[in-house]
Amino acid sequence: MTQAFNMADLSTALPEVVLSLVAMVILMLDFIVPKGRRDWLGYLSVLGVLLTLMVLCRQWGATQSAFSGQYLIDPFALFFKILFLASGGLIILMSIGYLRGEGADSGEFYALILFATLGMMLMASAVDLLILYIGLETMSICIYVLAGFLKRERRSNEAALKYLLMGGFSSAIILYGIVMLYGLTGATGLKEIASTLTADTLSNPALILAMVMLAAGFGFKIAAVPFHMYIPDVYEGAPTPITALLAAASEIAGLVILLRVFLVAIPGLQDRWALLFYVLSLLTMTVGNVVAIAQSNIKRMLAYSSIAHIGYLLIGVVAGRELGISATLLYTVVYALMTLGAFAMVILLCVGEVKGERIDDFAGLAQRSPMAAAAMLILLLSLAGVPPTAGFVGKLYLFGAAIERGYILLALIAVVNSAISLFYYMKVAVAMYMRDLPPAGLALSPSRPLRVVLFVTVVGTLAIGIYPGPFLDLAKSSIAGLW
Amino acid sequence: MLLSYLPILILVLLAAGFALATLFLSSALGPRRPSKDKLSTYECGIDPVGSARERFSVKFYLVAMLFIIFDIEIVFLYPWAVILNSLGLFGLVEMFFFLGILLIGLLYVWKKGGLEWTT
Numbered sequence: 091m092t093q094a095f096n097m098a099d100l101s102t103a104l105p106e107v108v109l110s111l112v113a114m115v116i117l118m119l120d121f122i123v124p125k126g127r128r129d130w131l132g133y134l135s136v137l138g139v140l141l142t143l144m145v146l147c148r149q150w151g152a153t154q155s156a157f158s159g160q161y162l163i164d165p166f167a168l169f170f171k172i173l174f175l176a177s178g179g180l181i182i183l184m185s186i187g188y189l190r191g192e193g194a195d196s197g198e199f200y201a202l203i204l205f206a207t208l209g210m211m212l213m214a215s216a217v218d219l220l221i222l223y224i225g226l227e228t229m230s231i232c233i234y235v236l237a238g239f240l241k242r243e244r245r246s247n248e249a250a251l252k253y254l255l256m257g258g259f260s261s262a263i264i265l266y267g268i269v270m271l272y273g274l275t276g277a278t279g280l281k282e283i284a285s286t287l288t289a290d291t292l293s294n295p296a297l298i299l300a301m302v303m304l305a306a307g308f309g310f311k312i313a314a315v316p317f318h319m320y321i322p323d324v325y326e327g328a329p330t331p332i333t334a335l336l337a338a339a340s341e342i343a344g345l346v347i348l349l350r351v352f353l354v355a356i357p358g359l360q361d362r363w364a365l366l367f368y369v370l371s372l373l374t375m376t377v378g379n380v381v382a383i384a385q386s387n388i389k390r391m392l393a394y395s396s397i398a399h400i401g402y403l404l405i406g407v408v409a410g411r412e413l414g415i416s417a418t419l420l421y422t423v424v425y426a427l428m429t430l431g432a433f434a435m436v437i438l439l440c441v442g443e444v445k446g447e448r449i450d451d452f453a454g455l456a457q458r459s460p461m462a463a464a465a466m467l468i469l470l471l472s473l474a475g476v477p478p479t480a481g482f483v484g485k486l487y488l489f490g491a492a493i494e495r496g497y498i499l500l501a502l503i504a505v506v507n508s509a510i511s512l513f514y515y516m517k518v519a520v521a522m523y524m525r526d527l528p529p530a531g532l533a534l535s536p537s538r539p540l541r542v543v544l545f546v547t548v549v550g551t552l553a554i555g556i557y558p559g560p561f562l563d564l565a566k567s568s569i570a571g572l573w
Numbered sequence: 574m575l576l577s578y579l580p581i582l583i584l585v586l587l588a589a590g591f592a593l594a595t596l597f598l599s600s601a602l603g604p605r606r607p608s609k610d611k612l613s614t615y616e617c618g619i620d621p622v623g624s625a626r627e628r629f630s631v632k633f634y635l636v637a638m639l640f641i642i643f644d645i646e647i648v649f650l651y652p653w654a655v656i657l658n659s660l661g662l663f664g665l666v667e668m669f670f671f672l673g674i675l676l677i678g679l680l681y682v683w684k685k686g687g688l689e690w691t692t
Contacts (some may be wrong), residue, residue, distance in 0.1 A: 097663070114674070114677050117677070118677065120678070121684050
C-alpha cells in the first residue's frame with residue numbers, strides 16, 4: 091500500500107491549508123483586538139482571501155489527483171474555487187459596515203465565513219462521496235451559526251433554527267443516497283462508481299432510488315422547488331451578508347457537487363436524471379417567479395428570485411454536455427455577481443432605524459443618491475435578463491443550449507418566466523425613480539468597503555454583458571476533461 | 574447465497590431465546606417479597622427526590638458537545654498510535670497539527686467562558 095499522506099498531496103491542498111490557517115488566526119486575534127476596532131479583522135480576512143487566491147492561481151490549468159484519488163484539482167474545481175473565494179471576499183467586505191451598524195462586530199463572523207468558504211472549496215475538489223460530504227457539512231455548520239448571528243433578534247434565531255433543521259434533514263437524505271450507491275457499487279470514488287455500473291445494474295430500482303435521494307438532497311441545498319419551503323424565512327431572518335452568502339455561494343456549491351456526482355458517477359442514467367431535472371427546473375423557475383410578485387420585503391423577493399435563478403441554472407444541467415454545462419458555469423458567475431450586488435444595495439439602505447428591507451425603503455432613491463439608484467437599476471436589469479447586462483448573456487446561452495438540444499418547450503417557459511420576473515424587478519425600479527422620497531429619509535453614508543463591493547459587482551455585470559467572450563471561453567475550458 | 578447466513582440466524586435465535594428464557598424463568602421461579610424500598614426508583618442508593626422530568630441547564634449540552642470532540646480525538650489517536658512506526662516522522666508531525674487545531678478550539682472555548690458553569 092502506498093503511504094496515505096505525503097508532501098506532494100499536501101501541496102495540492104495548499105490553498106485550503108492557507109485559508110484555514112488564516113481563519114484560525116482571525117479567530118484567535120478576536121481575543122486580542124478590542125471591541126469596536128475589529129473592522130481590521132475583516133480587512134485582514136480579505137487579505138487572507140487574496141493570499142489564498144494567489145496560491146490557488148498557481149494551479150491554473152493543472153490536473154492532479156491527490157489523497158489516494160479522493161481529491162482532484164482540475165480546471166472545473168479551480169473555476170469554482172475562484173468564484174467561491176471572490177464571493178467570500180466580497181461578502182466579508184460588505185459585512186464590515188453591516189456589523190458595525192448592528193453593533194455586533196466580531197472576528198468570529200469573518201472566521202466563520204472563511205471556514206464556510208473552505209468547505210465550498212473542498213466540495214469543488216471532491217471526487218469522493220465522503221470528502222464531498224465533509225465539505226458540505228463544513229460549509230453548512232458554519233452557515234447555521236452565521237444565520238443566527240444576531241442573537242437578540244428573533245427572526246435571526248428563527249432563520250438559524252429552520253436552516254439547521256432543514257439542513258440536517260437534507261444531509262440525511264444525501265447520506266441515504268450515498269449509502270445506497272456504496273451498497274450497490276462498493277465504491278465511494280465517483281469514477282469507480284461509474285466504472286462499476288454496467289448495463290444490468292443501471293436498471294436496478296435501488297440505483298434509481300439512490301439517484302432520486304441524491305437529487306432531493308442536493309435539491310434542498312440549492313433551493314429547488316419543491317424543496318424550497320424554508321428558503322424565504324431563512325433569507326429574511328439571516329443577517330443580510332449571510333443571506334448573500336447563502337444565495338450566491340452556498341447554493342452554487344450545492345450545484346457544483348450536483349454536477350460532479352451526476353456527470354461523473356452516474357452518467358449512464360442521464361436519460362432519467364435529465365427528466366428529473368427538467369421537472370425540477372420547470373417548477374423551480376415558475377414558482378420562484380410567480381411567488382416573488384407578491385412580496386413586499388426585498389429580501390424575501392430576492393429569495394424567490396434566487397429560487398427562480400436556480401431554475402434557470404438547472405436548464406443547463408438538463409441540456410447537458412459541453413453546451414449546457416458551460417452555459418451553467420457562465421451563469422453561476424453572472425448570478426453570483428448580480429445577487430451579491432443586490433444584497434449589497436439592501437445593506438446600503440440600512441441607515442438608522444430603516445432596515446432597507448422593504449421595497450418601500452427604495453422609494454425616491456434616485457433623488458437621494460442618483461449613483462446608487464443607477465447601480466441598482468443595472469443590477470435589476472441584469473437579474474431580469476435585459477441587454478446589455480450579464481443576465482441577458484447568461485440566459486441567452488442557457489436557453490440557446492436548451493433549444494440546441496431539443497428542449498424547446500423548456501426554453502419557451504423560461505422566456506415567459508423572464509418576462510414575469512421583469513414585472514417584480516421593475517417594481518423596485520419604479521419605487522426608486524417614480525415615487526417621492528419619504529420625508530424621514532436620512533442621507534446614505536455607505537462605508538468604503540461596501541462601495542468597493544457595489545463597484546465590482548456592477549462593473550462585472552456590465553463587463554460580462556458587453557464582452558462575454560473571454561468568460562464563455564473560460565467556462566468552456568473549465569469543463570474540459572470533466573467526463 | 575442467503576444460506577451462508579444461516580449460522581448467524583441460528584445464533585440470533587439462540588441469543589434471543591436464552592435472554593427471554595432467563596427472564597421468564599427468574600420471574601416464574603424466583604421468590605417475590607416486594608417492599609417500599611425495592612419498588613422505588615433506583616438513584617444510586619439515595620432516596621429519590623422529585624420528578625425525573627425536570628428542566629436542566631443547557632450547559633450540560635455544551636459539556637457533552639465538548640466531550641464528543643475530545644472523544645473523537647482519542648478515536649483518531651488510537652489507530653494512529655498502532656501504526657506510528659510505519660507512518661514515520663511525517664505522520665508524527667501531521668498528528669501534532671491535528672492536535673494543535675483542536676487545542677486552538679479548546680483555547681477558544683476557554684477564553685469565551687464556555688468552561689465556566691456560572692456566568
